[in-house]
Amino acid sequence: MHSNPIRKNMKKRVSELSDDEINEIYDNIYFRCRKSSEFYCSHASKEIRKSTVYRLINSAKAIQRAWRTFKLRPETWAQRVWNMVRNDGTSDEKKFLGITSRKIRVPDDRYIDYIWDPSYLLVGINYGDRIQAKDMPAHYQNLSILYDHYTSQSWAESKKEQLWGRLNNVAYIVAFTELHLKGYRLITYGIWPYMSKWLANPEYHHISKVNNNIVVNFVKSLEYA
Structure with missing residues (x-):
């Protein structure tokens, strides 16, 4: 795994960076982050690479300063x-x-329509009544009507x-x-x-x-x- 040379060397002058560090920043970071209008050449000279890395690091510092100012407002x-x-x-x-597809159990106090079961008569629930979800018999607890379905x-x-x-x-x-x-x-x-x-x-x-x-x-x- 490669460490992030920009973060590691943010406080170092470009002149203190090794050739390997400059090349890694130029070939990896700059290549991926540059604007479409900015020129990139894999065979760029050492001076071009160095000046590009200097500009990139200064830009990163400016962004950090702007972000700190934004956070402190x-x-x-x-x-x-x-x-x-x-x-x-x-x-x-x-x-x-x-935001994945799922089903969510409805609240216990929601009134719902249900599949009629003669056993309801034993607890005073007549045909056509609506009952709360919590009162649905245990063997009906997996009915789709007890869940809100979401795409x-x-x-x-x-x-x-x-x-x-x-x-x-x-x-x-x-x-x-x-x-x-x-x-x-x-x-x-x-x-x-x-x-x-x-x-x-x-x-x-x-x-x-x-x-x-x-x-x-x-x-x-x-x-x-």
Whole structure:
């Protein structure tokens, strides 16, 4: 296995790199990562290889500096909402945990149609009634009606909808609370990216223009009636 020479030698000057290290960076890293418009020649001279590696390492350093600056920037309201949703105690079945074809057992309290069985009469269940999943007799526990069936696509779409709903709900609660503390009363409901923006600059975002219509998102608490 080859180690990553860029990471290992990020702090070294190119002049300190051995010929083997320069060649490995040029022939492996640069060859794979270069832009389609950038020229690559397996027979390039030592000086060309050295200057190319120098430029590549400087680019990597610039990317690292930009990434550190990005990570150290103040946390936005959108990030706060996202982190709240990540750690809100939601059960695994309601999180985005994969997109393979699968079947998921329905909740025990869901009412379902069932295959009629005379034994139901013994517990007061009449023909045509609907029962909760938990009340289905043991010998019927593997019926397909007790499972939600997903393809890879429908599973992904379902999980995206669940996540979107959770983000919207958390963002609304946060927006309502924070705006109240700032003297505003929330009077409309928006999607979570918009509600997160409202908190950054309430004075600017208290009204929005949607399809040429003016929408009032929130008002001063003293003006709310």
